[in-house]
Amino acid sequence: GVTQSPTHLIKTRGQQVTLRCSSQSGHNTVSWYQQALGQGPQFIFQYYREEENGRGNFPPRFSGLQFPNDSSELNVNALELDDSALYLCASSSQGRWGYTFGSGTRLTVV
């Protein structure tokens, strides 16, 4: 399946954070979503073959990487209180099939 680390994280406003994801075997596309409490997931960006393949309405302080082994990172600089959310990594094969989500990282910014 898709694994994410860490599961929970508490950071201070202004700090930087890196979240990690290992895709499901055979999946070459990874997407990151932010889910605030009581809302649906919001698309941050997607990577395919180590290149950014689409981006949602998030500022440049949200950045990412995908590695040759299809693992991925989400980096957030200059954390704000509103960045507190569940961050979901989802992997898939190119095509129209649905995502497989990881268990998520709960980020709290204080």
Added chain:
Amino acid sequence: QKEVEQNSGPLSVPEGAIASLNCTYSDRGSQSFFWYRQYSGKSPELIMSIYSNGDKEDGRFTAQLNKASQYVSLLIRDSQPSDSATYLCAVNRDNYGQNFVFGPGTRLSVLP
């Protein structure tokens, strides 16, 4: 108008009843449609996908798609308390990318 809309609920149904969840989308060019179930504090889990107009059945779940009306629904027959969760509608705007847009979700409560 939001791209994908759902009633936030909560939708309460008695055990054994049919739960009907609805979703509308704004992009007429959308190609594929998904229903995810999300238990509180957990990540979304794919339960149904549908690509063509009409009905698709999988066990107790039936997805219905009407592209002309830009409407997709999920029926859950013989609802169980374990079906209590938030149901997310997701729309993929093309067949080859994974350009998903999620609705806000409908919270379903199945009462014993």
